[in-house]
Amino acid sequence: MEDYEAQEIEFWAKLEEEGMSRSAMLRRSAAAAFGLTLVGSASTALGATKAALAAPTRMDKAHFAALVKAAKKEGHLNTIALPPDWANYKEALHNFPRKYGIGITNDNPDGSSAQENQAIRSLKGDKRAPDVVDVGVSFAIAGANEGLYAKYFNMNYKTIPRALKDTRGYWMGDYWGAVSIGYNKSLVPNPPKTFKDLLKSEYRGKVAINGSPLSSNSAVSVVIASALANGGSLNDVGPGIDFWQQMKKNGNYIPVGTTPQTVASGQTPISLDWDYNNLAYVTEFPAANWAFTVPSDGVYGGYYAQAISATAPHPNAARLWEEFLYSDQGQIIWLKGGAHPARFADLVARKVIPKAVLAKLPAAAIYNKVKFASLGQQKKATALIAQQWPTKVGS
Secondary structure, three states, X not given: OHHHHHHHHHHHHHHHHOOOOHHHHOOOOOOOOOOEXXXXXXXXXXXXXXXXXXXXXXXXXXXHHHHHHHHHHHOEEEEEOOOOOXXXXXXXXXXXXXXHOOEEEEEOOOOOXXXXXXXXXXXXXXXXXXXXXXXXXXXXXXXXXXXXXXXXXOOOXXXXXXXXXXXXXOOEEEXXXXXXXXXXXXXXXXXXXXXXXXXXXXXXXXXXXXXXXXXXXXXXXXXXHHHHHOOOEOOEOHHHHHHHHHHHHOXXXXXXXXXXXXXXXXXXXXXXXXXXXXXXXXXXXXXXXXXXXXXXXXXXXXXXXXXXXXXXXOHHHHHHHHHHHOOHHHHHHHHHOOOEEXXXXXXXXXXXXXXXXXXXXXXXXXXXXXXXXXXXXXXXXXXXXXXXXXXXXXO
């Protein structure tokens, strides 16, 4: 199989060097091969004039230039649900076009993981459809099983830990963070440090979550962390749901999804969110006097996953975006935003992280206690939340 793929790569690269138009060659896409789908008899061979090219399934240094050339021909990239202040995506969205001359349309920047997958379904065949998604792992699993994603192994795939990737190549973890409590020091002079603190009457009408756990991975993670803090476990998130039921009953929980705008305006004085998001607000909104802490009674970490749409309108630009994100440059961009990139161990081992970046990271002690749910535990938690949250808590 590898020899055949290498032969296909060579053929595809040669076509690109000769300046042949990909649009003229396309007849139908192939989901599991780096290059060709031959039209007609199998004996047509590689030199056939009626050959249909698909975007690559795997990449290596020898063929990277051909990918760049194909992506530039497509000339655009559609991303979705990437808030500029989320894990320093602002820098990534700026540097990719600057590096490759490929424009980006970032649709619905505050969208949820569920909305990202839905956009692939509903916009199939539309040039506005997302090329790539950045979703919670449970949504990545569902999307892969549904056939929403294309298989792709980037050049640095081997340096991504096994626990952070789908070995079939349909998705891979990009960065992880820990659930944290952010707060406006001007509006919350006595800030909460634990989940138990959040139940205090002084926080009535002040506590929000980044999204709804019915559709947002970050919100699901908040519920899991809440469970750990209230006698539950990674296998039992029921106590976490009950905690937010109590938060709603006593009036502390406000069902307003946190956004940069609500933080800046003071609408959400306390926000349960990823540490890297709360870290971004500290510098982005100095007037909000924002700070955050990782609650000691529920130290939970979660990661997100990158995937390429199986029906991406710009399939090669999508793959080049993945190469950019998983390069040292892309991984360090996330690290500068306070997120822990998937290839962090590899970056450290090769000593390529700038000292100034390492110096700005939060203290590591609390992260030594972090717990991660397995894929099965996440799926179980999501199912229970979907069943109980609407009646116990609401939207």
